[in-house]
Amino acid sequence: MGAGQKSNKLVVPQAKNAMDQFKYEMANEVGISGQIQGGYWGHISSRDCGAVGGHMVKQMVQAYEQSLAGKTGF
Template sequence: MSKSIIVPQAKQGLRNFKNEVAGELGVPFKEYNGDLTAKECGSVGGEMVKRMVQQYESTIK
């Protein structure tokens, strides 16, 4: 099964968002992140989800 990207522009936007959050949290993201801990990577992903939910909730009120 091949993966198709529904909104190609979102890929770069999410990458930028991930790098922004990582920078704010002090997690040194780069091209290869295999040397980072699961806790470091998870903190970035968790913060991204938190902010996306907050953004969504602010638009529906």
């Protein structure tokens, strides 16, 4: 795959803005939000980008587990 080509797509395209905001919130938690300038992530290390993605997944799984715990009838 060539440079600049994105292979991942959102299942719900309308969620793009919310996902971007979520990504920046997680970058803030990881402590790299000060390094991101104008939405450009090219100079952020793979390790730091992975940490942001990992925190995003962890938060989403936690939210889903909490929603399951609140439901009855399973």
